[in-house]
Amino acid sequence: MRLKGKRAVVTGAGSGFGAGIARRFAAEGARVVVVDLNADAARAIAEEIGGIAQITNVADGAAVTAMAEATLAALGGVDIVVNNAGITHLPAPMEEVSEEDFDRIFAVNCKSVYLMARAFVPGMKAQGAGAILNIASTAGVSPRPRLNWYNASKGWMITATRAMAVELAPAGVRVNALNPVAGETPLLKSFMGEDTPEIRAKFLATIPLGRFSTPEDMAAASVFLCSDEASMITGVAMEVDGGRCI
Numbered sequence: 001m002r003l004k005g006k007r008a009v010v011t012g013a014g015s016g017f018g019a020g021i022a023r024r025f026a027a028e029g030a031r032v033v034v035v036d037l038n039a040d041a042a043r044a045i046a047e048e049i050g051g052i053a054q055i056t057n058v059a060d061g062a063a064v065t066a067m068a069e070a071t072l073a074a075l076g077g078v079d080i081v082v083n084n085a086g087i088t089h090l091p092a093p094m095e096e097v098s099e100e101d102f103d104r105i106f107a108v109n110c111k112s113v114y115l116m117a118r119a120f121v122p123g124m125k126a127q128g129a130g131a132i133l134n135i136a137s138t139a140g141v142s143p144r145p146r147l148n149w150y151n152a153s154k155g156w157m158i159t160a161t162r163a164m165a166v167e168l169a170p171a172g173v174r175v176n177a178l179n180p181v182a183g184e185t186p187l188l189k190s191f192m193g194e195d196t197p198e199i200r201a202k203f204l205a206t207i208p209l210g211r212f213s214t215p216e217d218m219a220a221a222s223v224f225l226c227s228d229e230a231s232m233i234t235g236v237a238m239e240v241d242g243g244r245c246i
Contacts, residue, residue: 109150125171138180
């Protein structure tokens with residue numbers, strides 16, 4: 001029960017890493033707000049863990065503001081924010097990625113972090129405590145070809161984490177990031193272009209431990225970084241990648 005009494009908001013929590021984090025947070029005693037654009041998925045996870053579903057486009061300022069107002073009214077405050085929502089473009093030469101895809105990637109992967117901070121940081125400052133966790137990627141540290149703009153968005157997220165950590169530390173708010181390698185999530189096929197045994201084997205050959213990240217891996221690291229056990233840790237981007245970035 002390392003998060004007993006904590007109030008947490010997890011974006012993209014209807015599936016994949018976000019669902020794993022939401023489940024583990026609830027098991028560790030937190031009250032969890034499950035934020036996702038997919039209404040059915042958000043409601044299913046919220047019902048499973050006894051949380052609150054919020055159907056929200058995290059790239060839309062008005063939608064995030066409304067979600068935050070509803071969350072704060074329900075919980076009275078927020079102690080933990082996990083910015084997990086993210087998307088990618090299909091593998092392609094950088095100059096062939098459409099402008100629409102580029103804008104969408106930076107809206108979901110980057111702008112959402114700003115919008116969530118705008119919505120929840122004032123309350124964290126007021127209570128003198130809080131933890132923000134950004135789910136970045138090994139792509140921001142060791143980029144793969146043909147995923148250029150996704151790589152860049154995750155590099156942005158790592159730098160944003162460090163900048164946020166420095167600014168918010170005097171207010172008692174910690175900000176960290178996790179860098180997973182690709183996992184068994186809805187985005188896996190998009191990263192690989194197509195999901196075949198041959199492509200999986202080639203992908204796994206780049207990971208020394210020989211397997212993908214799992215939602216459970218991400219959840220375990222998330223609980224630690226968002227708990228009081230990590231009270232002296234801020235501004236780190238922890239790799240949960242089986243050695244991929246070595």
